[in-house]
Structure formats: C-alpha cells, structure tokens
Amino acid sequence: MDKENLNQLNLLGHKDTKYIFDYNPNILEVFENKHPDNDYFVKFNCPEFTSLCPITSQPDFATITISYIPASKMVESKSLKLYLFSFRNHGGFHEDCVNIILKDLCQVMMPKYIEVWGKFTPRGGISIDPYVNYGIPHTKFEEMAQYRLLNHDLYPEKIDNR
Template sequence: MANDDIYQNLTMLGSETKAPQSPEEAVLERVPNPQAGTDYAVRFTAPEFTSLCPLTGQPDFAHLVLDYVPGDWLVESKSLKLFLFSFRNHGAFHEDCTVTIAKRLIEVLDPKWLRIGGYWYPRGGIPIDVFYQTGEPIPGVFLPDQGVPTYRGRG
C-alpha cells in the first residue's frame, strides 16, 4: 500500500468539520500504522479538557494525558480533538468521562496497550484524579511519567 493510500478514508483532516454535540455523535477516525510491528508509545495531552457536572451543569476541567502503544492503527488527531471537544456539553462524572474516552479509543484502535490519566481540577475543594490502563506496560517501550503533579492548592 502506497503511503498516500493510508489516508484515503479520512473525512475530517483537511476539511471543514462541524464539532460534534456529544461523545456519542463524535467519530474517531484511524489510519493504518506505517510502523506496525515496532513497539513505541504515542502521547496526547489535553490540558484544557472540559465537561459538565451531570447534576449542577457547572463546568468541570481536567488535564488529560493519554498514552498508547499502537498495533495496526493510529488515531487521527483531528478526530481525537473533536471527540474530546464533544464532552464540553456532556454531563458525566469525572470517572465516567475518563474511562469512556479510554474505552472508545480501545474500541476503535485495538492498541497493544493504553493508559489515561485524568487530572481533574478541584470542585468543592476536592480534586479527583482518574487513572485507567489496559494492563501491564509493554516491555522495552519508553513511557515517561505523565508529568502532572498532584494538586497542592495554595500550600
């Protein structure tokens, strides 16, 4: 397969795309991994992720760090950005948002390994950090620390 051919099924990249109104409406696109067979890590960081509290409707903010070791597929980054954006009007608790993101990516990509750290900013004085991973890291793959310190407040 020629390198240009691996991008032929993408519908969002390079075109004007309407932001999805919900995570259910959002489409995650994938492309064949040109380095399939080589174990390496990919990191996406979303330091300004937002969703809504399902009870109060007030905004919740998180710093998300997503690491995965791809198998045959890579996530197309514009579709990932729009998927994450779709949570802005979505009401769900921190735990549900974080794990839902991981499970959707697993469903679409079938990665060799995936982890997500959801570092949520305090609401009501309590920060909630949510972590999910699919199993033990792949031996020999460099996985840096996610680099987000625990919340310390003023003190």
C-alpha cells in the same frame, strides 16, 4: 502517510470543521500504523477538556493525558480533538469520562497498551484525578498495565491549585 490512508480520513485538512457538542464516539478516525512491529508510545496532552457534572450541570475542566502503544491502527489527532470536544455537554463523573475515553479508543484502534489520566481542576476544594489503563490480555502488555496501575501515583505531585 500514503494516499490510501489519506482517503480513509474525512476530517484532516478540511476547513469546514463542525464541532459536535454532544458526546459522539463516531467522530474518531484511525489510520494504519506504518511500524506495527515496533513498540513505541504515542502521547496526547489535552489541557482543555470540558465535561459537565451529571448532578449540577456545572462545567468540569481537566487535562486529559492519553498514552498508547499502537498495534495496527492509530488515532488521527484532529478526530481525537473533535471527539474530546464532544464531551463538552456530556454529563459524566470524572471517573466515567476517562473510562469512556479508554473504551472508545480501544474499540477503534485495538492498541497493544493504552492509559488515560484525567487531572481535573478543583471544585469545592477537591481535585479528582482518575487513571485507567488496558493491555492486551495474555501478553507483556497486560503485565505492563497491571504493573503501571499498581505503581501509579506512588509519588504524588505537589498540588499548587493547577
């Protein structure tokens, strides 16, 4: 990463990290993609996601998987970790959380394609695994999003109490 990109990042490398316990999309930081002409996936696995049930205020735990094909901007991973941590006291249904994450990342990065999948641990004997995606309209990425959504989870995983 060149110096110009490093100067745009405020969180990377700082030891005085402040953890924000309330949802805050302003934490997200981006940097320039050095290979915008290449189509490639970047994948984040976040196995320690926590939010709160908006009705009972009980904690919900999930693995959030974010995969995207960057355009000109990429999300910086430390800011993404802190952003996801900010959901800790956020009262939102599982479906709401994954949609918010997708929309916030689209707003700061404007990726060619992105998908967010939440695999929440069971509560009351049921696990909920919402999936959402987006591709730039009128491009092959919109077609990709439609295809991946229509074919998503055709072969469900074996549930083993996670």
